[in-house]
Amino acid sequence: MALSFELSPAASNPSKFGPRLGQLTYKNAISLPTPNLIAPTSRGVVPHLSRDNLLRTRSLSWVHVPFESFLECRPPILTLGTPMHEVLGFKRDRHIVSMSLRDLGDTREMPPNTGKFVTAWCVRGVKKVTPEDWKQHVAKAEPDVVYALVDSQPVTSQKRLMKSVERTAEWLVHLLKPTAEPHKIPTILLQMPGNQSIPARSAFARTLIEPLHPTEIDSLKPLELSCLNDAVGGYVVDGPTELIRASLDLLSVTKPRIAHSSSLTSDAANQIRGPHDMLKLIRDVGIDIFGAEWAVKLAQWGVALDFEFPAPAAASSDTYSGLPPKARGNGKQDLGHNLYDVVYRTDFAPLVNSQSTVQCPCIACTPIGRAPETIIRHSVVDSEPETSGNHLSHTRAYIHHLLHTHEMSAHSLLVSHNLEIISAFLSGVRHVLSTPDFENEVERFFEYYDSGYTSSSEVQAVVEKVAEVVEAVVAEAEGVTAGGFEVGVETGGTTPPVTAAVRDVGIGIALYDEARACWAEVERLRGKGSLKREKQVEDTETTKSE
Known part of the structure; x- marks a missing residue:
């Protein structure tokens, strides 16, 4: 296989499901120490990152492309040769x-x-893709790694569940069979x-390791396989720990294990929401x-994002480094900063506290200036400055301004920064895994950083913010005049009743829900009816002055 994986026996847990260090290599040219990350894409582009910024983001060595976003064209663009x-x-x-057919973060x-x-989703709706279609798309697109088709939809009966297991195995065999036009099969994940069925997961694992019948072996030549598992380069898993273990218990420990996260939707079960979930999966699976x-x-x-592993010994009190991440009622710090919040309006510190051991190389924290000879100067106003030095980091206040003025560069800076922070986090995990302190450091990380709500009052405070935004959007959609409030902005307003429906839309982490509420409100204020709202505010202020 072009993609090889080697475990470090000295630093890996001897048990089948313990934490482990490894090295993933592709054609002896690209090497990834593991644990590591995969960057998602939308229509083949890492969201908000242009090609030059993509190349400057050092943490991106593996990118994943959902093929379904190209299905609106016939033939799809990626299959044109x-x-x-x-x-x-x-x-x-x-x-x-x-490359996979479906977007693995899409839970619709x-x-x-x-x-x-x-079935797959594209901008023109639902498309039907047959196993033969998928095989041809893979041959023409030539990805380095391909995800085999899987029947993983929610099921309501035992019969349908077993059908999904059988179909997935059949589709894998179809992908492996030779074609009239020989082509190199990429590494298959x-x-x-x-x-949610442990017996069904175990049954599928047994299907992979069962010896193939001689006729099946002949049909798959020139591949030399004794079982289907020989053709698999790695396993993509989801769900809680006990289900993942059921899927992997019978399979080889020498192949990489991959877990994708959803895009933080409220209806995604057992999703990876942050570093706490990542550490649990590293430790337990x-x-x-x-x-x-x-x-x-x-x-x-x-x-x-503003966190590190191992966690700091104590919370920072350095005022020069800017506001530390917000501390919740349980004394634990947030995983980062909600830059929509007005407290960052005058915070001219970098995104990462100066006391952090993380040296973030992202385009926000380590901007690179252009060479003097590439700058076109039209007048003395554009003359070269008298002094030159290192380019300073973009500040929280600056990105706060970009967010509230709807500048696209704000999200470019934040995507690059967040990916680099996760990369640094996993680098810290790899370092600690080479020592006997991993279990203790994981517990200390859990005690230092907040992973969810701890009190009903905290839930209520965040839910009220979400309720304001949700009910205002609904009211405007129905043509009802909304109240004059802004979440994350300095004006105030009355809080509508908190309903169970609003409570259900939460992600479960206060920082995330607050940020989403602020983002939704800023988006609402610039949308349809914004001029009418501004006029209402002006009329109110005029009335008060009279």
Whole structure:
């Protein structure tokens, strides 16, 4: 296989599901120490990152492309004869590019799959993709790594559950069979089906390791396989710990284990929401590669991550470094900063506290200036400054301003920053895994950083903010005049009744829910009816002055 994986026996837990260190190598050209991350893409682009900024983001060595976003064109753009590396602008010597049919972070409800096709979502609605279609798309797009088709939709009966297991195995066999036009099969990663059923997950694992019948072996030549598991380069898992263990218990420990996160939707069960969940999966399952969908979503909501592993010995009190992440009622710090909040309006500190051991190389914390000879100067106003020095980091106040003025560069800076922070976090994890202190450091991290609500009053405070935004948006959609309030802005207003429906839309982490409420309100204020709202505010102020 082009993708190889080697565990470090000295630093890995001897048990099947303990934490482990490894090295993932692609064609001896790209090497990733594990645990590490996969960057998500939308239509082949890492959200908010232009190609030059993508190349400057050092943490991006593996990017994942959902093929479904290209299905609105016939034929899809990635199948027109040019390898997807060249079409999408990725470097073969820097980026491993994987491809799946569905977006693994998309939790929307879809029409059911059948034995003949899998449903996928694109901008023109639902498309049906047959196993043969997928095989041809893979051959023409030429990804480095491909995810085999999986029937992983929610099921309501035992019969349907077993069908999903059988279909996934059949689709894997179809992908492996030779074609009239020989092509090189990329490394195959397999999503493990079975949903919430431990017996179904175990049954699928047994299917992979069962010896193939001689006729099946002949049908798969020139591949030399004794069982289907020989053709699998790694396992993609989801769900709680006990379900993941059921999927992996019978399978090889020498293949990489991958877990993608959802895009922080409230209806995603057992999703990876942050570093706490990542540490649990490293400790309890031995996950090697993590999807970074949640970090990209937080950047969209204006959150700049600011945490490290191992956790600091004590909370920082350095006022020069700017405001530390907010401390919750339990004394634990947030994982970052909600830069939509007005407290950052005059905070001219970098995104990471100066006392942090993290040296963030992102485009926000370590901006790179242009060479003097590349700058076009039109007048003396544009003359070169008398003194030159290192380019200072972009400040929290600056990005706060960009967010409230709807500048796209704000999200570019935050995506790059959040990905680098996760990369530094996993680098710290790898360092601690080489010592006997991993368990203690994990517990200390859990005690230092907040992972969710701890009191009903804290829940109520955040839910009220979300309720204001939700009810205002609904009221305006129905043509009702909304109250004059702004979440995260300095004006105030009355709080509408808090309903159970509003309570359900929360992610479960105060920082995330507050940031999402602020983001939604800023988006609402610039949307349809913004001029009418501004006029109402002006009329109110005029009335008060009279």
